Amino acid sequence: DQYLLVDHTALVVGKVQARKDGLGVVLDEHTGKDIVLLPREMRQVLHGDRVSLHVQHNPERKRDEGKIVEVVERAQWSVVGRYREESGVGWITPENPYLFAPVMVARVGKPPAIGDWVMAKITEPPTKVSPAVAEVSKVLGDTDRPGMEMDVAILAYGLPHEWPDAVREETAKYDKEVRAQDKIERKDLRDIPLVTIDGADARDFDDAVYCEPKKIKNKQDSQKGWRLIVAIADVSHYVQRGSALDKEAKERGTSVYFPRSVIPMLPEKLSNGLCSLNPEVDRLCMVCDMTVSKTGKVVSSQFYEALMRSHARLTYVQAADMLWSKSKKADELRRRNDQVLPHLKHLDEVYHAFAKARKARSVIEFDFPEMRFEFHEVGDRVGDVKAINPYERNDAHKLIEECMIATNVQAAKFLHKHKIAALYRAHEPPSEDRVTELREYLMSIGVKFPKVKTVTPQHYSKVVSQIQNRDDTEMIEVALLRSMMRAEYTPSNHGHFGLALDDYAHFTSPIRRYPDLLVHRAIRHILQGGTAKSYGYQAKKMALLGRHCSETERRADDATREAVDWLQCQYMQEHVGEVHQGVITRVKGFGIFVRLEETQIDGLVHISDLGKDYFVFDENRQQLRGRRSGQKFSLGDTVTIRVARVNLEDRHIDFELVSKKMTRKKAMVRKTAGKKGQTKKRQAKKSRSKKDKKKSNRKRSSGKKKSKGKRRR
Numbered sequence: 001d002q003y004l005l006v007d008h009t010a011l012v013v014g015k016v017q018a019r020k021d022g023l024g025v026v027l028d029e030h031t032g033k034d035i036v037l038l039p040r041e042m043r044q045v046l047h048g049d050r051v052s053l054h055v056q057h058n059p060e061r062k063r064d065e066g067k068i069v070e071v072v073e074r075a076q077w078s079v080v081g082r083y084r085e086e087s088g089v090g091w092i093t094p095e096n097p098y099l100f101a102p103v104m105v106a107r108v109g110k111p112p113a114i115g116d117w118v119m120a121k122i123t124e125p126p127t128k129v130s131p132a133v134a135e136v137s138k139v140l141g142d143t144d145r146p147g148m149e150m151d152v153a154i155l156a157y158g159l160p161h162e163w164p165d166a167v168r169e170e171t172a173k174y175d176k177e178v179r180a181q182d183k184i185e186r187k188d189l190r191d192i193p194l195v196t197i198d199g200a201d202a203r204d205f206d207d208a209v210y211c212e213p214k215k216i217k218n219k220q221d222s223q224k225g226w227r228l229i230v231a232i233a234d235v236s237h238y239v240q241r242g243s244a245l246d247k248e249a250k251e252r253g254t255s256v257y258f259p260r261s262v263i264p265m266l267p268e269k270l271s272n273g274l275c276s277l278n279p280e281v282d283r284l285c286m287v288c289d290m291t292v293s294k295t296g297k298v299v300s301s302q303f304y305e306a307l308m309r310s311h312a313r314l315t316y317v318q319a320a321d322m323l324w325s326k327s328k329k330a331d332e333l334r335r336r337n338d339q340v341l342p343h344l345k346h347l348d349e350v351y352h353a354f355a356k357a358r359k360a361r362s363v364i365e366f367d368f369p370e371m372r373f374e375f376h377e378v379g380d381r382v383g384d385v386k387a388i389n390p391y392e393r394n395d396a397h398k399l400i401e402e403c404m405i406a407t408n409v410q411a412a413k414f415l416h417k418h419k420i421a422a423l424y425r426a427h428e429p430p431s432e433d434r435v436t437e438l439r440e441y442l443m444s445i446g447v448k449f450p451k452v453k454t455v456t457p458q459h460y461s462k463v464v465s466q467i468q469n470r471d472d473t474e475m476i477e478v479a480l481l482r483s484m485m486r487a488e489y490t491p492s493n494h495g496h497f498g499l500a501l502d503d504y505a506h507f508t509s510p511i512r513r514y515p516d517l518l519v520h521r522a523i524r525h526i527l528q529g530g531t532a533k534s535y536g537y538q539a540k541k542m543a544l545l546g547r548h549c550s551e552t553e554r555r556a557d558d559a560t561r562e563a564v565d566w567l568q569c570q571y572m573q574e575h576v577g578e579v580h581q582g583v584i585t586r587v588k589g590f591g592i593f594v595r596l597e598e599t600q601i602d603g604l605v606h607i608s609d610l611g612k613d614y615f616v617f618d619e620n621r622q623q624l625r626g627r628r629s630g631q632k633f634s635l636g637d638t639v640t641i642r643v644a645r646v647n648l649e650d651r652h653i654d655f656e657l658v659s660k661k662m663t664r665k666k667a668m669v670r671k672t673a674g675k676k677g678q679t680k681k682r683q684a685k686k687s688r689s690k691k692d693k694k695k696s697n698r699k700r701s702s703g704k705k706k707s708k709g710k711r712r713r
Helices: 148-156 165-172 244-252 268-274 316-324 328-336 341-360 395-418 432-444 457-466 473-483 514-527 539-573 664-700 706-712
Strands: 012-018 024-028 034-037 050-058 063-073 078-086 089-094 103-105 117-124 133-141 195-198 207-217 222-233 282-293 298-309 312-315 370-375 385-391 424-426 488-490 579-588 591-596 602-606 615-618 623-626 632-634 638-647 652-661
Touching (some): 034 050, 117 148, 133 148, 165 244, 195 316, 195 395, 207 282, 207 395, 222 341, 282 341, 282 395, 282 514, 298 514, 312 316, 316 328, 316 341, 316 395, 341 395, 385 539, 395 424, 395 514, 457 473, 539 638, 539 652, 579 632
Parallel strands (some): 034 063, 103 133, 195 312
Antiparallel strands (some): 012 024, 012 050, 024 034, 078 089, 089 103, 117 133, 195 207, 207 222, 222 282, 282 298, 579 591, 579 638, 638 652
């Protein structure tokens, strides 16, 4: 009675996607619908296997569930993990995110050393009763080898990192500089002093900017405004659809930025060379030429293909110094870059106009600290983590960010206007369940959140402004962030909730993001006289590409997070026994997670280390409270901890509680209570003094009339 048979005969075919909860999902190749695989079905397949299955509807859970009929095609799986032995049998505990069961190692040749990281190819797939079997193909080495965290993450998450021969052959055909025939029929911007502003360690320059004053005419008069040019590397000119380069770029989806190095989406000859907007060389670009009003509104824009020459390569620090610093170093920078300085000042003006518009539309502003790893470069510890330092963002970062956001909005509007199949960057509003959970938490800690049918960015923005002077500000911001949906790539223009925008696409980073390359192709098709109907991509194909690009982005994020966790554990191994101060970032029934203030590293204080008490978990308040002592551990509380243990294999760091500091609010309450207590003591003392004095007076005046005594009273 639990299941309703949808179709007794038709089979659904699709690829298996494993999930951490033991379930799997198969995407129907024809309809695009998700079919759930229960754990008993998942025991006989691996992530990426192509299967055929019968589909049944589960009305209780309101979902379609599948029963595997046949594995049509096995995924080529390599497993990476640490080698161990039990009763003479070799095993690998997979580091791969989609392989959850241990893999048995076939006895072929000399076994690896116990504890070594290895890569092995699965030779026998799992069944419902037996594990997968694999043969070791490569011994990666010991945990302490510098760069091991990156190698393991690359292999575990299946990141493409080697260039196929076909890609190498195609890349070799490109010249180092732009060919003369490629420069024709383009708008020549080489005399306009465009500049790139990036990080000090950047090697691929996607974007260049220029700004000048411009009068905006209306019916009555003219108002102050600006002409803003954003030039973006013309990757779509070189990476043609269907080429080996295109197929590899699509497979990678994005460049992956690890703490030590980068896995680029495009070969270095293109990413750092021919496509990159390097200074003082001719480069092909796609331009968004905008007119911006003093209120930060883009009143008009046009896209065109152009030829440019960057007049300066500035870092964020240099740009900030040139604009706002009064130091001698800044004076020298201004002197050397006097040609671009006036336009840099105009960029600052348009940035402030954009900032006002940003504030007016109630953009949700989070300011989480960003950390950078510093590695030993000399001595016997070369490659080890030396320090973890905060990365400071200045207003030059925000200046470029606002210019890019404005450009992305115009790209989305252009695509939408021409109704051409393309990918938008959609950030949907949070779900009703998430909003309800968030509201309950906020109310429990005294933060107002309205009970409305439709949540808007303004509601979130008001919460952020409410909490700025609290001890738990960052923790509340984390809760706000976790309540929101993840941004996705989709052919539907659903707007961007976090940025409070109705139209948004990614256009500004085609060197490192495949969706941006697709957007460039769509815009170029229209610019060259094409129509939506004549375009090579259609909505169904674009939907699949959007899903793929969202997955590759998530894969890159997960892989880099794993590498960061590894390096943090390695760093903390050197600091076991040390005492540090931190803030409670998460509260669970089994303990509290504490983030160290200096390094932003998280660790767990288990509930058994909180003191000799029975602690009760209040999920709504995100709080642990001692039943006997009444001691509370809440989000945002400051605590002092000792680093107890580090388990690198599981990426776990354990802390022990040393002491807990009162939050600002609690301290104020206690201080006020103390003042009241002292006042009462003084009043009591004064009262006693008066009584003693009265008694003394009565003794001295015992022979006088009572009326006089009454007068004294």
